Amino acid sequence: MSKILIIDDDVDVLSAAKLLLKRHYPQVDIEKNPEKIPFLITNGSYDLVLLDMNFQRDNSSGREGFLWLDRILDIKPTTAVVLITAYGDVEMAVRAIKSGARDFVLKPWENDKLLATLHNALEGGAGQGAAKGNGQNGSAPGAPASGKANASGASYIAVSPAMRQVFATIERVAETDANVLILGENGTGKDVVARALHQRSLRRDKPFVSVDLGALSDSLFESELFGHVKGAFTDAREDRAGRFEEAQGGTIFLDEIGNISLPQQAKLLTVLQQRVVTRVGSNKPKNIDVRLICATNSPIYQHVSDRSFRQDLLYRINTIEVHIPPLRERPEDILPLAEHFLKQYRKQYNRKVASISPALARQLQQYRWPGNVRELQHAIERAVILAQGNVLEPEDFYFGTNAPAAIPADKELPFQENLQIEDMEKKMIQQAMQKYHGNITDIARELGLSRQALYRRLEKYGL
Numbered sequence: 001m002s003k004i005l006i007i008d009d010d011v012d013v014l015s016a017a018k019l020l021l022k023r024h025y026p027q028v029d030i031e032k033n034p035e036k037i038p039f040l041i042t043n044g045s046y047d048l049v050l051l052d053m054n055f056q057r058d059n060s061s062g063r064e065g066f067l068w069l070d071r072i073l074d075i076k077p078t079t080a081v082v083l084i085t086a087y088g089d090v091e092m093a094v095r096a097i098k099s100g101a102r103d104f105v106l107k108p109w110e111n112d113k114l115l116a117t118l119h120n121a122l123e124g125g126a127g128q129g130a131a132k133g134n135g136q137n138g139s140a141p142g143a144p145a146s147g148k149a150n151a152s153g154a155s156y157i158a159v160s161p162a163m164r165q166v167f168a169t170i171e172r173v174a175e176t177d178a179n180v181l182i183l184g185e186n187g188t189g190k191d192v193v194a195r196a197l198h199q200r201s202l203r204r205d206k207p208f209v210s211v212d213l214g215a216l217s218d219s220l221f222e223s224e225l226f227g228h229v230k231g232a233f234t235d236a237r238e239d240r241a242g243r244f245e246e247a248q249g250g251t252i253f254l255d256e257i258g259n260i261s262l263p264q265q266a267k268l269l270t271v272l273q274q275r276v277v278t279r280v281g282s283n284k285p286k287n288i289d290v291r292l293i294c295a296t297n298s299p300i301y302q303h304v305s306d307r308s309f310r311q312d313l314l315y316r317i318n319t320i321e322v323h324i325p326p327l328r329e330r331p332e333d334i335l336p337l338a339e340h341f342l343k344q345y346r347k348q349y350n351r352k353v354a355s356i357s358p359a360l361a362r363q364l365q366q367y368r369w370p371g372n373v374r375e376l377q378h379a380i381e382r383a384v385i386l387a388q389g390n391v392l393e394p395e396d397f398y399f400g401t402n403a404p405a406a407i408p409a410d411k412e413l414p415f416q417e418n419l420q421i422e423d424m425e426k427k428m429i430q431q432a433m434q435k436y437h438g439n440i441t442d443i444a445r446e447l448g449l450s451r452q453a454l455y456r457r458l459e460k461y462g463l
């Protein structure tokens with residue numbers, strides 16, 4: 001149901017593209033004059049903009065196209081922008097995608113390839129990053145790609161290089177039976193990753209059983225995991241299978257494994273070594289065939305050094321290790337996630353809220369998100385319920401407890417009369433570049449910018 005806007009100063013291109021696209025999309029608008037872009041983007045709620053890079057006034061450098069790309073993303077950062085050019089080369093494609101475009105097509109296009117490009121760009125979702133190169137433009141190397149897939153019907157967002165790496169690892173190991181240990185702070189998406197792994201494994205049609213070990217007392221641990229027989233203890237009124245048996249043929253996900261006691265660790269290790277479980281009160285061991293995924297938010301290696309976690313158990317569960325970085329270290333994911341949750345809750349609560357204002361988008365990217373994706377999700381849910389207008393504004397938002405410190409407002413910048421705002425911005429970027437020896441990720445984090453926003457500014461200031 002996506003709305004598309006095509007902007008090109010060649011009317012023949014406009015009519016040809018419209019003719020093709022209106023067979024596939026419910027609304028396709030065209031515009032010859034790029035000066036109308038700000039008005040159209042502000043008022044049109046387009047999901048995707050197909051934008052010419054080479055307007056006649058400037059027909060080979062693509063400079064004007066870059067300027068308009070910047071304007072579009074400043075007004076509505078989550079718009080999927082696909083650039084068209086007759087002068088494309090891989091270098092320009094990389095620059096365009098680094099500047100926030102989803103993809104790049106060459107004129108004249110082949111209809112099927114154009115459709116595939118748009119489809120991919122939109123699949124990346126409203127604001128879910130660049131679509132993978134589709135071959136038409138030589139697959140811009142180094143370009144950010146988006147991730148979106150199904151984990152038990154739920155989609156996940158992975159735009160940042162770190163999360164794309166996580167999902168690439170999952171892709172590679174899903175079909176093996178390797179044990180996987182997922183490490184990450186609370187709310188970073190460990191459960192999402194575990195489900196995605198199961199969904200992509202050969203066991204996908206078998207059970208996925210998730211156990212929160214942190215919630216199990218010593219007395220419940222064994223009977224919950226391994227089951228019990230009637231009469232094994234006072235409350236055991238009938239035979240009951242444990243979670244390992246329930247997961248037979250499928251996957252068991254043991255969350256919060258870093259905090260279990262040493263006796264619990266010993267019992268678990270025996271089961272994992274022998275691949276059999278014996279219900280409490282029984283003496284008949286049963287073979288189990290399960291894939292093991294574990295997760296923890298605690299510093300498990302430190303626990304091994306201070307001997308509160310067994311090294312042999314760690315080596316058994318960590319054949320493959322996946323680290324999920326905290327949300328503040330992958331700012332590229334923040335807006336796509338916010339947009340994703342906006343869509344989800346708009347539907348769930350039947351609200352009209354359609355987008356996130358640029359001011360709010362900036363704040364969302366600057367905040368530190370101590371509760372990670374879960375905190376962002378809850379914040380968007382609250383805002384969608386409470387919002388008055390169609391656009392989510394900073395006033396609709398509540399940023400946890402440490403908001404004022406977390407959101408540097410312009411007025412908090414040191415006031416220097418003789419410096420224009422742009423000079424200050426350039427200076428801050430230069431200082432950060434020195435401090436972090438040009439490391440884009442670190443500079444972007446320091447400045448509270450997405451990598452894309454940083455690239456746009458580097459370009460703007462010729463740095």
Ligand SMILES: Nc1ncnc2c1ncn2[C@@H]1O[C@H](COP(=O)(O)OP(=O)(O)OP(=O)(O)O)[C@@H](O)[C@H]1O
Pocket residue numbers: 155156157158184185186187188189190191192193255297337340373374377
């Ligand atoms: N990449 C993602 N895309 C979409 N939703 C996500 C993503 N990561 C996390 N979420 C959502 O954020 C919430 C928290 O994620 P999840 O429960 O997987 O985190 P967790 O690391 O397992 O947390 P905990 O350590 O508290 O168990 C969930 O509602 C989940 O659906």
